[in-house]
């Protein structure tokens with residue numbers, strides 16, 4: 038089911054000296070089975086937004102409807118049920134590694150779902166494989182005695198193992214090496230394609246969002262500044278700059294080249310496409326020079 | 331100078347050494363970027379450089395001080411500032427400005443001087459406005475900026491930064507790199523920048539590539555970042571613009587392969603018009 042936000046506001050520490058309105062009048066829909074990216078400058082409200090989507094935070098005004106229920110009306114068991122369907126991976130993985138053993142940490146969610154130990158084992162094995170964590174090497178290690186990228190992988194594995202219908206990821210590629218990043222992005226595509234998992238990714242790296250997302254939401258100072266398809270948003274270079282964001286290197290390059298060669302499309306998403314744009318616009322000058330034309 | 335000589339470090343006997351006979355030096359005013367896959371030993375190296383960890387074998391000396399000598403530890407920590415990869419591990423006070431003032435206060439500086447340093451450091455990372463905010467009420471990027479400011483305010487001889495920009499927006503990342511380059515060039519502060527963003531390593535004078543606890547590649551950005559196959563084998567990538575240049579050259583262009591930055595490629599392509 039889609040996730041609906043209607044006029045959502047969120048204020049931290051209301052009626053205190055540190056009262057802080059982090060989100061203001063957000064209305065949007067996250068469609069069923071889509072991969073959507075969320076970006077915006079530091080402090081824009083992205084992590085707050087994500088935590089509203091699984092009921093950890095409840096709006097101070099407006100409504101969030103997830104999986105057919107309005108989160109502000111949920112209590113106790115119903116809230117727990119929702120969190121099992123909506124997996125959240127925090128911005129700092131340390132914030133969610135509680136168990137000592139890596140295996141137990143990844144198994145925590147599945148066990149809470151009441152799965153048989155056999156099913157739990159298979160789920161943990163699958164999640165570790167998917168994130169490039171060798172089972173023999175890591176399952177008995179302590180979660181506190183890992184490198185930061187290894188912790189990130191364990192945190193991700195813990196959420197994935199539950200096979201949630203909705204997956205909320207806060208800066209999931211931060212701290213991963215290039216190989217781990219590719220692995221994760223491919224995995225998200227696969228989950229989305231094969232199981233129609235709805236995925237919401239918060240990231241400062243627009244190239245990661247461009248690689249997997251169908252749509253983008255751009256936040257600024259607690260408001261939705263821009264939304265649309267990835268190419269659509271990348272077509273608004275000035276608006277992005279005003280918000281303080283930068284396009285991925287390929288698109289930044291193409292926009293700069295467009296000033297000289299207006300026929301260039303600066304919104305393409307892959308390296309091959311970018312090379313194609315440049316080739317069409319510049320090749321006469323490079324291959325044999327203009328006199329050959 | 332920081333001199334790392336055949337340093338080996340093991341967290342536990344049951345695990346392989348996190349670092350295995352590493353040797354290199356960081357000269358005064360040097361700028362070294364450290365790349366490497368997850369678990370290759372980068373953060374361990376960072377902790378060895380300022381004496382939080384002590385090598386099991388081999389030695390590390392900072393300005394001639396051996397990190398094994400317990401009595402020198404305060405001086406070593408003052409000489410080498412370390413920005414942790416998780417800013418939460420570094421926070422010691424309750425508000426932003428108290429946290430940034432912690433280092434200079436420990437150095438016994440006069441109040442006025444501390445004030446100046448704190449304000450300058452917070453301004454550099456764009457956190458002046460939030461200086462009274464309690465730390466637990468900050469966003470991820472705001473925490474990371476505070477952690478960086480805390481080290482800047484100490485004015486160490488060397489700054490070691492462990493993935494300092496992983497939670498920052500594009501502007502924040504640019505500001506940090508700009509600040510590091512300024513400190514490096516104007517104040518001759520030695521920089522060791524650990525990063526997964528190969529685009530940041532381009533700014534360094536030298537790059538070290540770690541894998542499984544040993545130095546696998548070492549050299550200038552030109553020497554290291556064009557070895558795509560070798561990097562890929564280690565689970566790493568060359569910069570996106572460099573890969574684009576390689577693709578264009580495959581299609582018949584003749585662009586210098588050591589082109590790392592967007593603006594350089596724009597200049598090269600547009601000179602041809």
Ligand SMILES: Nc1ncnc2c1ncn2[C@@H]1O[C@H](COP(=O)(O)OP(=O)(O)OP(=O)(O)O)[C@@H](O)[C@H]1O
Pocket residue numbers: 049050055057058059077078079080081082083084085086128466467468469470471472497
């Ligand atoms: N627990 C809290 N109490 C009060 N204010 C908070 C709290 N957590 C965050 N804030 C503030 O709310 C605003 C939005 O924070 P949020 O963490 O959602 O930002 P973000 O977009 O995720 O930023 P980043 O990119 O730095 O992670 C920021 O100004 C932040 O300082």
Ligand SMILES: Nc1ncnc2c1ncn2[C@@H]1O[C@H](COP(=O)(O)OP(=O)(O)OP(=O)(O)O)[C@@H](O)[C@H]1O
Pocket residue numbers: 181182183184185186187212214341342345348366367368369370371372373374375
């Ligand atoms: N406290 C610890 N106890 C035991 N082993 C540890 C501890 N911290 C790290 N390790 C192990 O030491 C090795 C090197 O870890 P280190 O944190 O230095 O890697 P890294 O290069 O910083 O990786 P990342 O890119 O993921 O941050 C890893 O295999 C890790 O699992």
Ligand SMILES: [Mg+2]
Pocket residue numbers: 083084085128207469470471
């Ligand atoms: Mg955040």
Ligand SMILES: [Mg+2]
Pocket residue numbers: 184185186372373374415492
């Ligand atoms: Mg590390």
